[in-house]
Amino acid sequence: MPKKRSDPAGLRSLEEIDRLIHEPARLNIVAHLSVVDCADFLFLLRQTGLTKGNLSSHLSRLEGAGYVAVEKKFVEKVPRTLLRLTDRGREAFRSYRRGMQKALAGLGE
Amino acid sequence: MSESLDLKKLEKKAFVSYHQDGLVDLFLGALLLAWGLTMETMLKGMGGVWFVVLFPFLLLARRRLTYPRLGYAQFTRERRNRRRLVALFTATALLGLMVAFLWSNQSVPGLRDWLHRYIEIFFGGLIAAVLLFKAGISGIRRLYLYAAVILISFAAAQWSPFRIQYSFIVSGAVILAGGAVVLARFLRRYPVRQEEIVHAEEEE
Numbered sequence: 001m002p003k004k005r006s007d008p009a010g011l012r013s014l015e016e017i018d019r020l021i022h023e024p025a026r027l028n029i030v031a032h033l034s035v036v037d038c039a040d041f042l043f044l045l046r047q048t049g050l051t052k053g054n055l056s057s058h059l060s061r062l063e064g065a066g067y068v069a070v071e072k073k074f075v076e077k078v079p080r081t082l083l084r085l086t087d088r089g090r091e092a093f094r095s096y097r098r099g100m101q102k103a104l105a106g107l108g109e
Numbered sequence: 110m111s112e113s114l115d116l117k118k119l120e121k122k123a124f125v126s127y128h129q130d131g132l133v134d135l136f137l138g139a140l141l142l143a144w145g146l147t148m149e150t151m152l153k154g155m156g157g158v159w160f161v162v163l164f165p166f167l168l169l170a171r172r173r174l175t176y177p178r179l180g181y182a183q184f185t186r187e188r189r190n191r192r193r194l195v196a197l198f199t200a201t202a203l204l205g206l207m208v209a210f211l212w213s214n215q216s217v218p219g220l221r222d223w224l225h226r227y228i229e230i231f232f233g234g235l236i237a238a239v240l241l242f243k244a245g246i247s248g249i250r251r252l253y254l255y256a257a258v259i260l261i262s263f264a265a266a267q268w269s270p271f272r273i274q275y276s277f278i279v280s281g282a283v284i285l286a287g288g289a290v291v292l293a294r295f296l297r298r299y300p301v302r303q304e305e306i307v308h309a310e311e312e313e
Contacts, residue, residue: 031116031119032119035116035185036120036123036184037182037184037185038182038183039180039181039182039183040180041180042179042180042181043123043179043180043181043182045180046126046179046299047122047126047180075181075183076168076172078172082181
């Protein structure tokens with residue numbers, strides 16, 4: 001068996017992965033929020049391709065974990081409800097990416 | 110790194126989708142068309158007034174058509190800086206051309222004649238360069254096509270009896286038509302969703 005496949009460090013990294021972000025729909029949302037400063041619900045709906053209910057429930061979970069912040073703001077004199085990845089959310093996404101990279105590198109080809 | 114590349118692609122996709130409404134095309138087309146049509150009655154340099162007249166319509170259309178269909182996003186500082194870079198490039202190019210003309214008019218007759226002889230190419234080249242620069246930075250590929258249309262129509266004015274105002278009119282009409290097609294496709298693809306009705310109620 002190749003050494004890399006049985007590398008326990010790689011598997012340990014997998015165990016440390018943030019499961020809240022790891023869920024595909026939430027990963028989709030967090031990835032989209034990570035490339036903008038902030039966005040409204042409709043923008044995320046269009047970009048992620050999720051259903052309204054799905055998006056709403058996943059956003060609630062992310063908001064509950066403190067990864068996403070909801071704020072009401074006037075943009076061009078129009079009130080908008082904007083969603084933003086918090087510093088904590090950005091850091092969690094960064095470590096998730098690092099962790100996945102490490103884990104997958106550890107697993108080898 | 111593949112991950113950073115994917116995020117870049119994601120950001121680019123989100124940004125480009127914002128420009129699939131054809132509004133910039135309509136703005137640019139209308140600007141060139143209006144400039145060309147009024148060239149006989151106004152001073153040539155005053156055509157820039159159309160920019161000031163038409164720009165609020167672009168903002169209004171974006172607010173009325175794009176945001177309700179595609180949602181609103183504020184892009185990162187890096188993206189906003191790139192937009193500023195395009196504006197800076199445009200302003201510098203325009204200013205450079207103006208200074209070259211003014212300076213040559215007053216002190217260098219040889220240069221003045223040369224600049225006046227090739228004015229169509231300078232002008233077309235300037236607009237095309239701005240479009241190419243914006244296309245390269247934003248990833249909106251149809252701007253390359255518009256740059257080619259402008260170059261061809263202004264080159265035609267340079268090396269044929271075709272007058273410069275027709276270059277403005279023809280390129281403006283082509284870009285306007287392109288924008289209308291893109292807008293029609295956008296409106297069909299993204300009907301207004303319930304969220305906008307809720308949003309509109311919030312506004313009242």
